[in-house]
Amino acid sequence: MGPLLAENLNGLTKLSVFASLVFPFTSKYNKMRPLKINFSPELWFMLKRLFLQLKNKIETMALAITAYGTKVLRKVCDEITKDYEGLATLIDSMWETMYETSGVGLAAPQVNKAIRLFVVDTEQVYEGMNDEDKEDLFEDEAPIKETFINAQIIGESEEVWADNEGCLSLPDISGEVERPWSIEIEYYDRDFNKHTKTFSGYNARVIQHEYDHTEGILYVDHLSGIAKRLIKGKLNKIAEGKISPRYRMRFAK
Numbered sequence: 001m002g003p004l005l006a007e008n009l010n011g012l013t014k015l016s017v018f019a020s021l022v023f024p025f026t027s028k029y030n031k032m033r034p035l036k037i038n039f040s041p042e043l044w045f046m047l048k049r050l051f052l053q054l055k056n057k058i059e060t061m062a063l064a065i066t067a068y069g070t071k072v073l074r075k076v077c078d079e080i081t082k083d084y085e086g087l088a089t090l091i092d093s094m095w096e097t098m099y100e101t102s103g104v105g106l107a108a109p110q111v112n113k114a115i116r117l118f119v120v121d122t123e124q125v126y127e128g129m130n131d132e133d134k135e136d137l138f139e140d141e142a143p144i145k146e147t148f149i150n151a152q153i154i155g156e157s158e159e160v161w162a163d164n165e166g167c168l169s170l171p172d173i174s175g176e177v178e179r180p181w182s183i184e185i186e187y188y189d190r191d192f193n194k195h196t197k198t199f200s201g202y203n204a205r206v207i208q209h210e211y212d213h214t215e216g217i218l219y220v221d222h223l224s225g226i227a228k229r230l231i232k233g234k235l236n237k238i239a240e241g242k243i244s245p246r247y248r249m250r251f252a253k
């Protein structure tokens with residue numbers, strides 16, 4: 001429907017321009033010209049502008065992801081109060097961005113805000129897992145969908161486990177990271193209700209990864225020396241913006 005309308009309007013515009021050129025001094029066309037020339041292009045521009053505004057609105061809901069190399073990813077983030085300006089919108093946009101980019105978690109520094117805020121949704125991953133993985137990675141714990149504000153890890157298990165991790169700020173690379181199996185964490189939810197909870201397995205891994213972001217730590221910092229050297233070239237490319245990610249990113253350079 002769009003192109004057809006555009007064609008028709010363009011046709012009308014062309015016709016009226018043609019008419020004004022061929023019959024510039026004909027009183028009949030001089031009278032018609034203002035009507036046609038003013039009407040068609042204006043309507044066309046109005047529709048085009050409306051379309052671009054709508055497109056922009058849809059796109060800006062999902063925020064750009066800060067890439068490896070941006071300073072904000074290395075900041076120890078600040079705590080916030082419930083009066084933090086635009087907090088509800090920011091949290092909504094972070095959820096939107098996380099789903100748009102197919103992430104299981106997203107931390108505020110990844111959308112260029114150095115504050116102690118992250119969101120985690122392990123429900124979708126859980127649904128896609130086979131029974132064996134559910135048993136191994138969740139045991140009897142339910143998957144979570146939660147907003148964490150001003151989180152502080154106050155305890156962790158001695159038991160550790162290694163698993164592959166990736167990060168939206170470091171597209172197309174992954175590495176094996178060893179982390180405590182379970183953690184105890186204090187945090188506020190989006191309504192600023194305080195919680196003290198213990199998480200384990202996959203939930204604990206994602207929480208620790210996002211929590212690290214609010215401490216200025218990236219999962220690659222946990223890799224062994226050899227693993228780090230192997231991805232050094234790729235990391236440099238990301239820092240220099242010489243990659244083509246499938247989502248919008250903000251680069252250091």
Ligand SMILES: [Zn+2]
Binds near residue numbers: 167209213
């Ligand atoms: Zn990450």
